[in-house]
Amino acid sequence: MASKLLRQTLTKTKPTNVIRRFSTAAAIASPSEYEDPTGITMKGVKIAGRPLYLDMQATSPVDPRVLDSMLPYYLSRYGNPHSRTHLYGWESETAVETARAQVATLIGASPKEIIFTSGATESNNISIKGVMHFYKDKKRHVITTQTEHKCVLDSCRHLQQEGFEVTYLPVGSDGLIDLDRLRKEIRPDTGLVSVMTVNNEIGVVQPIEEIGKICKEFNVPFHTDAAQALAKIKIDVDKWNVSLMSLSGHKIYGPKGVGALYMRRRPRIRVEPQMNGGGQERGIRSGTVPTPLVVGMGAACELALKEMEYDEKRIKRLQERLLNGIREKIDGVVVNGSMDRRYVGNLNLSFAYVEGESLLMGLKEVAVSSGSACTSASLEPSYVLRALGVDEDMAHTSIRFGIGRFTTEEEIDRAVELTVKQVEKLREMSPLYEMVKEGIDIKQIHWAQH
Amino acid sequence: MAASGVAAPTRAEVLQLYRSLLRVARQFCDYNVREYTKRRTIDAFRDKKNLTDPSQLFAAFSDGKAQLEVAKRQAIVYSLYAPKVKSIMDIKPS
Numbered sequence: 001m002a003s004k005l006l007r008q009t010l011t012k013t014k015p016t017n018v019i020r021r022f023s024t025a026a027a028i029a030s031p032s033e034y035e036d037p038t039g040i041t042m043k044g045v046k047i048a049g050r051p052l053y054l055d056m057q058a059t060s061p062v063d064p065r066v067l068d069s070m071l072p073y074y075l076s077r078y079g080n081p082h083s084r085t086h087l088y089g090w091e092s093e094t095a096v097e098t099a100r101a102q103v104a105t106l107i108g109a110s111p112k113e114i115i116f117t118s119g120a121t122e123s124n125n126i127s128i129k130g131v132m133h134f135y136k137d138k139k140r141h142v143i144t145t146q147t148e149h150k151c152v153l154d155s156c157r158h159l160q161q162e163g164f165e166v167t168y169l170p171v172g173s174d175g176l177i178d179l180d181r182l183r184k185e186i187r188p189d190t191g192l193v194s195v196m197t198v199n200n201e202i203g204v205v206q207p208i209e210e211i212g213k214i215c216k217e218f219n220v221p222f223h224t225d226a227a228q229a230l231a232k233i234k235i236d237v238d239k240w241n242v243s244l245m246s247l248s249g250h251k252i253y254g255p256k257g258v259g260a261l262y263m264r265r266r267p268r269i270r271v272e273p274q275m276n277g278g279g280q281e282r283g284i285r286s287g288t289v290p291t292p293l294v295v296g297m298g299a300a301c302e303l304a305l306k307e308m309e310y311d312e313k314r315i316k317r318l319q320e321r322l323l324n325g326i327r328e329k330i331d332g333v334v335v336n337g338s339m340d341r342r343y344v345g346n347l348n349l350s351f352a353y354v355e356g357e358s359l360l361m362g363l364k365e366v367a368v369s370s371g372s373a374c375t376s377a378s379l380e381p382s383y384v385l386r387a388l389g390v391d392e393d394m395a396h397t398s399i400r401f402g403i404g405r406f407t408t409e410e411e412i413d414r415a416v417e418l419t420v421k422q423v424e425k426l427r428e429m430s431p432l433y434e435m436v437k438e439g440i441d442i443k444q445i446h447w448a449q450h
Numbered sequence: 451m452a453a454s455g456v457a458a459p460t461r462a463e464v465l466q467l468y469r470s471l472l473r474v475a476r477q478f479c480d481y482n483v484r485e486y487t488k489r490r491t492i493d494a495f496r497d498k499k500n501l502t503d504p505s506q507l508f509a510a511f512s513d514g515k516a517q518l519e520v521a522k523r524q525a526i527v528y529s530l531y532a533p534k535v536k537s538i539m540d541i542k543p544s
Contacts, residue, residue, distance in 0.1 A: 035534040049538035053482070064483055064524035065517075071527075310493070365538050406482035408489075411539060 051367040052411045056251075056402030057200045057228060057346055058369055062296070063253040063405070069299035070255065073292035081289050082280060092291045099298025103260050106301040107226075107245065108236040115261045115281045116294050120227035121151040122274070123246035123261035126284065127223045128155040130271030131192050131244070132164055139191025145169045145177055145206075146387040148196055149225055156194075169195075173389050174338035175204035179214065186218045193222050197229035201384040201400060202337030203346025205233065212241030221269050227251055227259070231304030232312070232343055237262060243269045249293065253405060254300030258293035261285075311405050316344040318403050318412050323347060325416035330423050336385060336398055347401040353433040354426045356396040362422040363399075366415050370399050458504040459511040467514050468495050474518065477525040481537040487521060 034040055039048045053061070073095065079088025081096045097111065104111045117123045132142060144156055146168045156166045167185050169177050177195065186193070193215050198205050208224060215222040226235060227248035237245060245262035249255055263269055263284070277286025327333055332352035351359065356370050370382075381395035390398075401415065427433045432442060459467075468491065475487035498510050 037534070040535050047538065049536050049541040050533065052537065052539055061482065064528070065520055067527070068520045068524055310490075406486045408482070408485045408539075414539065 045361075045364050047364050049365075051365050052414060053367045054401050054403065054407065054411070054415055055367050055369050056404035056407075057203075057400060058402070059250045059256065060253045060404055061406060062255055063300065063303060065303060066254050066296050066299045070292045070296040073295055077291075079291075081291055082278070095291055095295050096289055099294045099301075102298035102302045103247065106231065106235070106305055107247070107262060108238060109262050110265070113262055113265050115263060115284045116289050116297075117259050117261055117285050118257060119250075119259035120149075120225060120246040120248035121259075122285075123248075123259050124149065124151045124225055125155050126261055126271055126274050127244040127246060128152060128192065128194060129159065130274055130284075131221060131223070131269065132159055133272040134270050135191050136164075139189050140164050141187050141190045142166045142192050142194065143169060143182065143185055143190060144194040145171060145196070147171050147175065147199055147202075147384045148194065149200060149227075152194055152196070152225060171387050174341070175199060175202050175336075175388055176206060176338060176341060177211075179207065179210055182211065183214055186214070186220060190218070190220050193220055194224070195222075196225040196227075197235075198226070198232065198343045198346075199337070199384065200228050200346075201382055202348045202388070203228075203343045204337040205229070205341045205343055207341075208240050208242070212239075216241045228343065228346075231301065231308060232345065234308075237264070244271075249297040249300065252297075252300045252304055255293045255296040258290060258297045260297065307405065312344060315403050315405075315407070318407055318409065319344045319347055321409065322401060322403070322412050322416060323349075325413065326419060329416075329420040330427075334394060336388060336390060345403045347403070348398055349401070350390065350394040350398045351423050352394065352397070353430050353436060354397045354423055356398065358426055359397060359399065359422055362425070363418055366418055368399050368401055368415075370397075458507040464495075464511065467511065467518065471514070471518055471521065474521045474525055477529070479529050479532040479536075481539045483524075483528065 034042045039046055040050065073092070077088065077091050077095070079086070079090075079092040081089060081092040083089025083092070096116075100111045100114050100116070104114050115123075115126075117126065128142065132139065140163075142156055142159060142164060144152060144166065153168075156168075160166050169181060169185065171177055182193070193211065195206050195208070195211055197208050212222055221243040222241060223244040223246075224240070224242050225246045227246055228251060229235060230247050231252040235245075242262070243264045247260040247262065249258040249260075261284070263271070271284060273284050273286065275286050280286050280289060323335070326349070330351070334350045334352070336348040336350055360368070360370055381392060382398070385395040385398055399419075403412070435445075436442060471491040472488060475484055475491065478484040478487060494514075501507050501510065
């Protein structure tokens with residue numbers, strides 16, 4: 001019976017009852033208001049097919065192997081892991097504990113130190129607000145950087161409103177913080193240092209090991225947001241001397257809606273819980289643990305352990321292909337952020353003499369982003385690029401290419417071709433570019449009023 | 451024939467596994483997953499071409515067989531929910 005179903009679905013010969021039943025279900029599942037056989041029309045733009053995806057920092061597709069591990073927990077093993085009295089609860093709990101061990105192995109921790117949350121944003125909130133509220137009598141100061149993720153900056157602002165003091169460390173033009181400056185800013189009442197490992201917009205990797213050494217010297221807890229770093233670079237919480245680490249599921253080819261928080265046990269770091277309730281997850285994060293999502297995150301972590309080396313080599317080749325491909329055809333391309341201390345899958349480019357919005361509008365067949373997904377709704381240029389000291393006009397034309405496990409050479413070549421075509425078209429129309437080609441220095445022009 | 455204990459797979463079995471994986475890769479309707487499965491199979495088999503230790507060979511072969519089962523299931527799931535419009539990489543330029 002199963003093999004007959006398999007054969008029919010895969011070969012799709014004549015529509016039998018089986019196929020008709022499946023296809024009706026599929027029609028309910030997929031929206032068809034904007035898809036028709038000739039292409040997709042959405043927001044006034046018509047494209048022939050689904051765009052090629054180069055936005056891996058925003059989110060990543062779920063790996064089929066991860067999906068395969070999650071499905072049984074939606075179909076037959078749907079128990080609540082906190083039910084102690086029947087098989088459904090027991091098998092669900094076993095699955096959660098297996099996933100916990102898988103996540104712990106990837107970062108070099110013990111399973112007892114992993115708490116599952118709803119994502120890296122929640123983990124960041126627990127780390128920053130939770131730690132400071134717990135130690136609020138003795139510690140009133142937090143150190144973080146100007147290029148952190150919005151959730152970290154917003155939590156710090158919330159703490160400032162409550163009366164804590166926050167220092168935002170500036171970054172150099174390569175995106176890295178100054179370690180001496182960090183050392184100077186640490187005070188006796190510093191309760192937390194929070195520096196993200198890999199920046200989501202520009203992809204630079206901060207010197208986490210050195211920062212960990214400084215924090216150990218001064219005995220200050222160290223929190224790092226490793227949402228973009230997990231499964232991409234080697235993480236070792238003991239070598240880095242990290243007390244808290246935020247992890248995210250959907251950046252590592254896992255499901256959205258799940259993340260984890262690593263909390264060191266030796267020496268123990270205490271936090272005040274942000275979600276109160278039945279005391280699940282060691283009292284740090286109450287609420288039913290979503291078994292399928294957690295199983296998916298665990299499977300993604302286990303996969304990452306096996307595939308990290310292979311993926312990194314490949315993605316490095318693809319990044320060079322992308323950068324060289326674009327640089328061969330056009331000039332005035334600037335890479336934002338340090339080229340050496342960078343995660344290979346993130347390439348943030350600025351194109352001189354080109355306007356950002358129009359560039360993005362012409363690149364509808366490539367799914368890329370400018371700035372980060374959280375800030376692309378507003379019109380102001382990304383605060384990360386501003387912190388790097390990038391000029392306003394260059395900050396507006398920045399595009400972030402995200403390369404991942406599933407990106408192919410052909411996609412990179414097509415992206416290069418489309419980007420180059422669009423940039424050349426816009427530059428041709430640009431009077432500023434004409435002046436630059438004639439040798440006039442734009443910055444010296446005195447724009448007279450009429 | 452079927453390996454019992456820690457017996458290494460025969461050349462014919464390995465080739466059959468390789469061909470089955472490539473065949474299942476072709477059945478994915480999603481461009482990226484299809485290309486990935488194909489590429490990963492070729493690279494993984496090439497990587498392990500020179501293994502000689504029977505227990506390692508057996509482990510790699512069983513791992514490959516398990517991945518084949520996963521791929522077969524997922525090929526069906528992906529085809530059930532295939533979007534009406536394909537990826538732009540699958541559409542030949544007219």
